[in-house]
Amino acid sequence: MDELLELTVGPVAHGGHCVARLEGGQVVFVRHALPGERVRAAVTERRRGYLRADAVEVLEPSPDRVEEPCEYAKPGRCGGCDFQHATPAAQLELKTAVVRELLVRIGGLRADEVDELGVGVEPLPGGPLGWRTRVQYAVDAQGRPGFRRHRSHDIIPIDRCLIAHPAIQDAPVTDRTWPRVGGVEVVASSGGDVTIFTRPRGGRAPRIVSGPRQVRERAVGREWRIDAAGFWQVHPAAPDALADTVVELLAPRPGERVWDLYGGAGLFAAAIAPAVGEQGRVTIVESAPGAVTAARRNLADLTQVRVVAGDVGTVLGNPRWRAVDLVVLDPPRAGAGRDVVTAVTARHPRAVAYVSCDPAAFARDVATFRERGWRLSVLRAFDAFPMTQHVECVGLLQPA
Incomplete structure (x- = not known):
């Protein structure tokens, strides 16, 4: 850390910080601060066009500020938790503001469209501490x-x-x-x-x-x-919350064909399979060998589920992959990307449930869906990572 700046903190932004500006207009991304506060911040990084800083002294605190319960969640220490200095209710509001802003700035939605979605980050059962498994x-x-x-x-x-x-x-x-x-x-x-x-x-x-x-x-x-070294949701309530939401939004019907892309161990496939019945088909596409093995092992009793080992983009590039009614997209943090979104919409499913742990990547892919004539009709967001900046989104996309 080097020079100290006295700043009035502005709105929260994606990345676990708030935005402030110097008198000349230069942007400062400030961690350990809350909107509306007056702080003294130590510069931690200089980039062309902006600075990064940590609030090391709070001159005028927000009513939402609390003492961090962890001694390591302070400036210059552990970087894992972004919002321990905010009340649990304020954390939900901060994450909601981030999701809304990204849907407008990156996703291309109008503010009134976001209002109609009723975006609001929901807490999961349990407290803000002791949840990470x-x-x-x-x-x-x-x-x-x-x-x-x-x-x-x-x-x-x-x-x-x-x-x-x-x-x-x-x-x-x-x-x-x-x-x-x-x-x-x-x-x-x-x-x-x-x-x-x-x-x-x-x-x-x-x-x-x-x-x-x-x-x-x-x-x-x-x-x-x-x-033990494989992927599973880190919040104990997240698997059921996300799977229940996907099923609720897609409303699968008996006999329908479903693609579970980036399907991992098969959580969503297992939740959907009973709804489509034995006459339906749920196909998991997953590239990680350990996850493929786990899906085949754990879902062996579901005869309507099959597991395809392969990269999603490569698999969808096969013209034989044509007929599908519903799609679940649960890509890595970077998002599905333009090629995958284009390949999915070209198959004309009646709906897509998109599960995302990064709202910026989600918003980018929503913009691509919109270019393809689709709309984001429902959005649920969950605080699956309390005390951190991260949020889990589940969106329903349908042809406009």
């Missing part, structure tokens, strides 16, 4: 586990992460050193399993330290067995 610790040169500073490779050793599940907080990880490893991860599954594994340097396979290699998860009325 998967935690990745970086390891410094001395073998100490911790988290990185915001926009930095520097590692801040910690003794406890307050947003982590209690079983993760109690796991024997932060009270010892981990020499010669790249990272340590802990999983506390909804089925009661706790697994610790390390990530060796050089990209080699994870090594189990304790606990089962496959952990049990419970969602959509089923028990799942998932590789």
